[in-house]
Amino acid sequence: DTGVSQDPRHKITKRGQNVTFRCDPISEHNRLYWYRQTLGQGPEFLTYFQNEAQLEKSRLLSDRFSAERPKGSFSTLEIQRTEQGDSAMYLCASSLMGQKNEQFFGPGTRLTVL
């Protein structure tokens, strides 16, 4: 049983560096989401893909953030010129279209910007 996987699980970087995270969704899921979770808060929506099309970006996603899902399978989230405020857990989720549209989450990538 392969769930959603994310890589890396932890990333420590210096301010100003670029980082890239990868998400592999459940294989038959056509929807993929990125969320960000800061300490003491629930996850906040960042962006959403249906197959390879990015259909919405939250205003939380500044110009330094970019996400891709080139073949409708895995996705990458890149943060350029990282800032200390980017430190958070980045969660990926996937789902099938359907009544529930329940989203299954990966283990997350914890980013620390020094």
Place this chain on the structure above:
Amino acid sequence: AQKITQTQPGMFVQEKEAVTLDCTYDTSDPSYGLFWYKQPSSGEMIFLIYQGSYDQQNATEGRYSLNFQKARKSANLVISASQLGDSAMYFCAMREGRSGGSNYKLTFGKGTLLTVNP
């Protein structure tokens, strides 16, 4: 205004007892879905239970049940026979609009930290 409100930052329960975690929501959309997720210290969000706005009966999944009171806009999670492994953060979330439409993102509350005591 907060779309999802969880008023209990922390809750304690004795092992084998039942516990209710509160969640109220705010939406003007007649079609919506409500979800509960569990987040252990490892960080992964685990889906527990779902309630659709048009569902006539309260959802149940094993030891989890959702006390859905539509007029009060509340969707409380009831965990029966608590186990030590239930200790975790619990998040209530809402999807507004029909799932097959353009609405898909979840809005989460701030969570409730449940501690199960032996």
